[in-house]
Amino acid sequence: MKIIDPIIKTILDTDVYKFYIQQAIFHRYYNVRVKAEFYCRSKDFIGCYIKEIYQEIKMMEFLYLKNEELNYISKFNCFKKDYKNWLKKFRYNPKLIKIYNYNNQLKISIKGLWLEVVMWETPLLAVISEIVHRNRSPKILPNKAIIFLQEKLYNFYKKTKKLDMSRFKLIEFGTRRRFSKKVQELIILTLKKSFPWFIGTSNYHFARKFNLPPIGTNSHEWFQAHQQISPILANSQRVALQVWLEEYYNQYSIALTDCINMDAFLKDFGKKFACQYNGLRHDSGDPLKWGEKAILHYKKLGINPKNKTLIFSDNLTLDKTLNIYKKFGHLTNVIFGIGTHLSCDIPNINPLNIIIKLIECNGKPVAKISDSPGKTICKDQSFIQTLHKAYNLPIIN
Secondary structure, eight states, X not given: OOOOSOSOOXXXXXXXXXXXXXXXXXXXXXXXXXXXXXXXXXXXXXXXXXXXXXXXXXXXXXXXXXXXXXXXXXXXXXXXXXXXXXXXXXXXXXGGEEEEEETTEEEEEEEEEHHHHTTTHHHHHHHHHHHHHHHHOTTOOHHHHHHHHHHHHHHHHHHHTXXXXXXXXXXXXXXXXXXXXXXXXXXXXXXXXXOTTEEEESBHHHHHHTTOOBOOOOOHHHHHHHHHHSSSGGGHHHHHHHHHHHHHTTTTOEEEOOSSOHHHHHHHOOHHHHHHSOEEEEOSSOHHHHHHHHHHHHHHTTOOGGGSEEEEOSSOOHHHHHHXXXXXXXTSEEXXXXXXXXXXXXXXXXXXXXXXXXXXETTEEOOBOOSSTTOOBOSOHHHHHHHHHHTTOOOOO
């Protein structure tokens, strides 16, 4: 199939935090090399779409940061002049990617300088998701997603009519598993027009287009890479937290807690970090138990949780946000990041559960364990055991 119109048309069509991480890498880890791999947790057999996916990958090498786009990101004080000058020259390099069909399963690895590999994850996942859905469901029009969203919003308004919603905030997090770029665009536009608690999107392109705040944090890969960057494995989370502060101080200082697990994270998240970081992000495990642990941790450190922010972002729906808000909305600042259940929530459509994660840094294994069983990612079982010992975790299969 010949593709004329590429899915990714701008370098800004990605998650905001990718630029934050890339700048930190540029300043501190310019020569660090990594390897990342694609995983399809939903076990969909999508290897048959490999040719279309590769065509899109090839077209991405022609993307570059246009002057008006550079002027846009220059409004945000976090980006330094040296990084912006380098970013103008940045190009996606398809040679970093190996892609093949193995028994109809899609296999992808990305290997090279972390500085370059970091930018592939979000747009590549968005490409895969859109290609699969347009082949499987060619008759689905974007307005079907909007009609369903309006039904959900109507039901949400009914359920919240008697609630104090003054502290409720929603961010759109849907780029990487969207049904299509057009669906995501219309979802964001609908939320901006008709959802009073909508505060922004994690997609730079749509934030610019619709004059919305671009909102992002950091990611698992930041903590994963430090497992091999840090001289001492047991100090890797503290090193990752400290270096991020040195790069951004109190900007974008929401820490992701589940690269190993919440308990291991909190042991490293002492009063100094807890005071300097604006808050924490939940991305696996029971959100209510996680929130209780976070608030208790702040209280033990003598910090008022009302001065901190908890961002919830794990497989959320609007209904799930209400349960969490009722529990914590009066105790702390809560923000909800909803992705797939906005950008790919269409009746009779099954979203892909796809991810791209680091598996190596400087030729050595790294791992993501998380707070949810079955989400562990690592190619080296012995490193998992080493990581468990370093953080005094129980050894499990």
